[in-house]
Each structure stands twice: as C-alpha cells, then as structure tokens.
Amino acid sequence: MPVWQDYLEKAAAYHGHICGGQILGIRMSLLGLKLLNLDPESDLKDLVIYLESDRCVADAAYVVTGVTVGRRRVKIQNYGKTAMSFLDLKTGDAYRVAVTSREHPPHSADPVEFWNKKTDSDIFKVQKVGIKLAPGEEPGPPSRVVICRKCGDEILDHKDLTVDGQTVCRACAEKPYYQVLSEISLK
Ligand SMILES: [Zn+2]
Ligand SMILES: [Zn+2]
Numbered sequence: 001m002p003v004w005q006d007y008l009e010k011a012a013a014y015h016g017h018i019c020g021g022q023i024l025g026i027r028m029s030l031l032g033l034k035l036l037n038l039d040p041e042s043d044l045k046d047l048v049i050y051l052e053s054d055r056c057v058a059d060a061a062y063v064v065t066g067v068t069v070g071r072r073r074v075k076i077q078n079y080g081k082t083a084m085s086f087l088d089l090k091t092g093d094a095y096r097v098a099v100t101s102r103e104h105p106p107h108s109a110d111p112v113e114f115w116n117k118k119t120d121s122d123i124f125k126v127q128k129v130g131i132k133l134a135p136g137e138e139p140g141p142p143s144r145v146v147i148c149r150k151c152g153d154e155i156l157d158h159k160d161l162t163v164d165g166q167t168v169c170r171a172c173a174e175k176p177y178y179q180v181l182s183e184i185s186l187k
C-alpha cells in the first residue's frame with residue numbers, strides 16, 4: 001500500500017468523506033514535505049502552507065501536516081486552483097505543487113484505485129518558488145495592534161489602512177462583506 005493511503009482514514013474522518021480532493025491533497029502534502037526534506041511525523045513547526053483553494057484539498061493538507069490557520073501556518077490565496085506551496089521558514093526554501101491532470105475517475109470507479117495508478121509526475125507540476133511573508137503574516141505575537149478610528153474594533157497584524165490621515169480597518173475603508181442591520185444589546 002502506498003504511504004499516502006495511511007492518511008486516508010484520518011482524512012475521511014476529518015473531512016467527512018473520501019474524495020479526489022483528499023487523495024490529491026494527501027499526495028500533494030507528502031510531496032511538498034519530501035521536497036523540503038521534512039518528515040511528516042516531525043513537529044513541522046517551521047512549515048507554512050499557502051493554499052490556492054479552500055476546497056477539499058485544504059483539509060487533507062491539515063490532516064497530513066497538522067498546520068492550522070490559527071497558528072498562522074496556513075495562508076489562503078484563493079486563486080481557485082488545486083495548488084499549494086510549502087514554505088520552510090527555517091531554510092527559506094519553498095515549493096509549489098499544482099495539479100496538472102485533467103482526468104477524473106468516472107463515477108463508477110474507486111477513486112483510490114484510480115489515483116493509485118497515477119504517478120506524481122502524471123498528476124502534478126512542481127516549481128521551486130521564492131516566498132516572502134508579507135509584514136504581519138509571520139507566526140508569533142502580532143507585530144502591530146491599532147484601533148479603527150471609525151468602528152473602534154482592534155486591528156492586528158498590519159491589516160489597517162490610512163484614509164484621510166486616519167487609521168481605519170478594511171471594513172470601514174472598503175465595502176465590507178456584511179451589512180449591519182441593527183446593534184444588539186447584551187445587557
Ligand atoms: Zn471532499
Ligand atoms: Zn473600522
């Protein structure tokens with residue numbers, strides 16, 4: 001049994017089902033770690049993953065590597081691509097792995113069997129890449145904390161903007177994703 005299948009049960013439990021995304025995500029993650037000479041069973045504390053999708057493969061990357069958004073080790077750059085980059089903060093080395101295979105198993109086929117027949121070079125393209133963490137993207141304590149002059153919310157990690165000489169949050173500066181309907185009192 002290929003090594004990647006060891007992760008399949010865990011991925012299915014975490015994600016809710018076995019799908020092509022779990023299989024590809026596990027294989028991409030193991031390949032990324034191999035390129036960086038990192039052992040998937042080690043603590044991987046210097047690993048940062050850039051996900052170019054927030055679909056199924058994202059969960060598989062978590063299951064294999066244990067990196068989480070809350071530890072600032074997962075950056076989502078949603079290009080809508082089944083691709084991810086693996087950055088080792090210790091060495092600065094990074095590799096991007098992207099799915100190039102346009103084949104999908106037919107509905108009647110077992111996805112595990114289908115993808116097992118494909119080698120990594122059948123499925124993926126690999127690039128050595130340079131990645132510079134943007135200011136405020138580093139793991140660790142926030143390097144900047146300010147208050148939005150418009151809404152009063154606290155803004156961490158250089159996400160604030162200066163508009164007309166005032167420090168404001170992105171929601172106040174741009175059109176937010178939400179529309180305030182009413183303020184609810186908790187008293
Ligand atoms: Zn899925
Ligand atoms: Zn604001």
